[in-house]
Amino acid sequence: MSKHSVSLTVNGKAYQREVEARITLADFLRHELGLTGTHLGCEHGVCGACTVLLDGHSARSCLTFAVQANGREVSTVEGLAAPDGELNVLQQAFRDNHGLQCGFCTPGMLMTLTEFLRDNKNPTEHDVRDVLSGNLCRCTGYAGPVAAALDAARRMRENA
Amino acid sequence: MKPAPFDYHAPRNLEEATGLLASLENVKVLAGGQSLVAMMNFRYVIADHLVDIGGVAALSGIGVADGALRIGAMTRQRDLEFSAEVKRHCPVLHEALQHVGHRQTRNRGTIGGSLAHADPAAELPVLCLLHDAEIEIASRRGTRRMPMREFAVGFMTTALEPDELVTAISLKLWPAGHGYGFQEFARRRGDFALAGAAALLEVAPDQSVRRAAVALFGVAASPVRLDAAENGLRGKRLDMAAIATAAAEARSIEPLEDIHAGADYRRHLAQVLTRRALVDAAQRAGVTIETKQT
Numbered sequence: 001m002s003k004h005s006v007s008l009t010v011n012g013k014a015y016q017r018e019v020e021a022r023i024t025l026a027d028f029l030r031h032e033l034g035l036t037g038t039h040l041g042c043e044h045g046v047c048g049a050c051t052v053l054l055d056g057h058s059a060r061s062c063l064t065f066a067v068q069a070n071g072r073e074v075s076t077v078e079g080l081a082a083p084d085g086e087l088n089v090l091q092q093a094f095r096d097n098h099g100l101q102c103g104f105c106t107p108g109m110l111m112t113l114t115e116f117l118r119d120n121k122n123p124t125e126h127d128v129r130d131v132l133s134g135n136l137c138r139c140t141g142y143a144g145p146v147a148a149a150l151d152a153a154r155r156m157r158e159n160a
Numbered sequence: 161m162k163p164a165p166f167d168y169h170a171p172r173n174l175e176e177a178t179g180l181l182a183s184l185e186n187v188k189v190l191a192g193g194q195s196l197v198a199m200m201n202f203r204y205v206i207a208d209h210l211v212d213i214g215g216v217a218a219l220s221g222i223g224v225a226d227g228a229l230r231i232g233a234m235t236r237q238r239d240l241e242f243s244a245e246v247k248r249h250c251p252v253l254h255e256a257l258q259h260v261g262h263r264q265t266r267n268r269g270t271i272g273g274s275l276a277h278a279d280p281a282a283e284l285p286v287l288c289l290l291h292d293a294e295i296e297i298a299s300r301r302g303t304r305r306m307p308m309r310e311f312a313v314g315f316m317t318t319a320l321e322p323d324e325l326v327t328a329i330s331l332k333l334w335p336a337g338h339g340y341g342f343q344e345f346a347r348r349r350g351d352f353a354l355a356g357a358a359a360l361l362e363v364a365p366d367q368s369v370r371r372a373a374v375a376l377f378g379v380a381a382s383p384v385r386l387d388a389a390e391n392g393l394r395g396k397r398l399d400m401a402a403i404a405t406a407a408a409e410a411r412s413i414e415p416l417e418d419i420h421a422g423a424d425y426r427r428h429l430a431q432v433l434t435r436r437a438l439v440d441a442a443q444r445a446g447v448t449i450e451t452k453q454t
Contacts, residue, residue: 004168021165022163022165027162044202045197058263060264062201063197065168065190065197068193068212131262133262133348134262134350
């Protein structure tokens with residue numbers, strides 16, 4: 001099984017690696033690049049924990065091979081906070097609204113909502129619940145994450 | 161849960177893609193990968209070769225011509241969901257797309273991939289059946305067109321030969337002002353439907369039915385057109401009694417049985433969802449329906 005060269009940018013930084021075609025983007029990020037903020041829950045596209053942005057659109061990195069991301073831009077949870085660790089608006093809203101407990105699903109939720117709040121400045125609770133239907137959480141019962149998303153949208157509108 | 165090793169091919173055009181499919185053994189086409197990669201992770205699918213058609217630009221696009229909506233096989237479900245042309249010319253497709261997986265899977269998943277995968281509970285195949293779609297197919301031997309009724313041959317099985325791939329789908333458009341309805345029942349938002357129904361109605365000024373199309377999914381090995389319901393509605397004045405009679409035809413199906421639902425329950429769902437889809441279609445065609453019975 002031949003190896004393939006994969007060149008891509010992750011959170012604005014360029015990387016190049018030689019990998020087997022069967023390596024998923026999730027495993028590539030975690031094992032090749034050491035970016036373990038992207039979590040793997042189910043590895044068959046159901047739980048949403050591994051959600052990243054691929055050219056700005058949310059995607060399940062367990063259902064995408066690294067070779068398919070060749071030449072593309074990937075954004076992961078590591079790229080959200082400022083370099084000094086200051087949380088961004090969405091992350092701070094999660095912290096303030098009890099949007100997480102164990103935190104395992106949080107990276108996926110944050111990346112899903114990063115795309116969603118970029119494209120929807122004034123979402124309803126229904127809209128938020130609909131988009132978060134692709135991210136499973138076993139702790140919060142979704143009340144906290146939904147409140148956090150609506151709070152983040154409000155803060156983003158106020159800052160705009 | 162990791163896929164078995166395979167060789168990866170990324171053709172840049174259709175000719176290269178069909179050449180690879182003709183020359184390789186145990187090969188699968190990779191489009192959006194939202195079903196295929198999950199099955200590979202489980203090792204339900206072990207392929208020696210993957211031909212990734214994501215780089216074949218000619219396979220993507222949405223266009224309206226000659227009374228048909230033509231969609232390239234590699235067109236992402238997201239692009240269909242946000243397409244103004246789809247919403248204007250084929251509103252039932254726009255509505256159905258809200259039920260296809262989740263935002264993250266629609267961003268990657270394609271219409272051609274959904275058709276070739278042929279899950280009985282998938283929304284896009286039933287929409288193609290409802291709109292009398294023609295499937296455009298290519299191989300190194302040439303191209304052919306096939307009606308959706310012949311394309312879906314059984315449980316997760318299509319009429320595609322191993323060296324063929326879907327290149328485009330043409331849905332026959334209905335006149336402006338037609339009514340449409342799409343109903344499905346799933347345990348959770350985005351789950352595969354236990355049953356679903358889609359309906360189109362063209363209504364004359366005297367509120368009689370000029371033409372009807374009714375199709376079910378999630379209930380049998382592949383999507384089903386309810387010809388008896390369509391024929392029964394034609395020429396009838398649209399009211400709740402006519403709709404209920406048509407919906408009763410849904411009970412004639414031979415449903416799947418699995419851990420999620422037995423045959424009787426699916427038959428019941430099929431009837432109720434058909435009735436609701438027809439009520440929506442009638443109302444959107446401008447007919448007032450007394451709905452207290454639903």
